[in-house]
Amino acid sequence: MEKQKLPNETLILILGIASIVTCCCWGIGLILGIITLVLAKKDSKIFYENPDLYYGLNNLKTGKTLAIIGIILSLLYIIFAVYANVVYGEEEIRRMMEEWTQQMQNQ
Template sequence: MENHKLPNATAVLVLGILSILTCCCYGIFGLILAIVGLYLTHKDLILYNGSPEKFMNFSQLNTGKILCIIGVVLNAISILYFIWVIKMIGLDAFQDPALLQERLQHLQDMAR
């Protein structure tokens, strides 16, 4: 019997890597990549579970799935961090440099 490759294994691996690399870009873009990667993983797992002896690159799919899960976690932490920063400083302070300086100084004084 001829072994085939799972159709989305390479795409899942690339999406997992990109989701980790883009976690510092406000978290939204990387989260979308990771979720798409997990969806493609689910589709390939259904295909693989139907006839596992037919496919040879399951380990690549599994690695991509793990990277996508790590990407979801890192991007969720990144999103929560940016929400916390906006909550602490205020969205209006990002438009006014003097107000931003004042609020940052206030946060530093509170930390002491």
């Protein structure tokens, strides 16, 4: 019998990458990372029940690793954003962003 590709192998890899790319989008990377880990757990269970029937464990592990990195980066961004908002306040952050924008435009 030929080996089959794991059902969500490609999706797990894509979502793992997307969780890193969207880590600064107010929780989207966190959500994608969690979804990726859930799918990876299901596919791991399928693979380890019948390892002779499936292939693609490397992509599964890579996607899972990327999802963990994406979750960590998302959490760090959320913590930083909340901290900055508490310490500086919304108006001060806007003022600083406007200054940075003007400086970038003047260069």
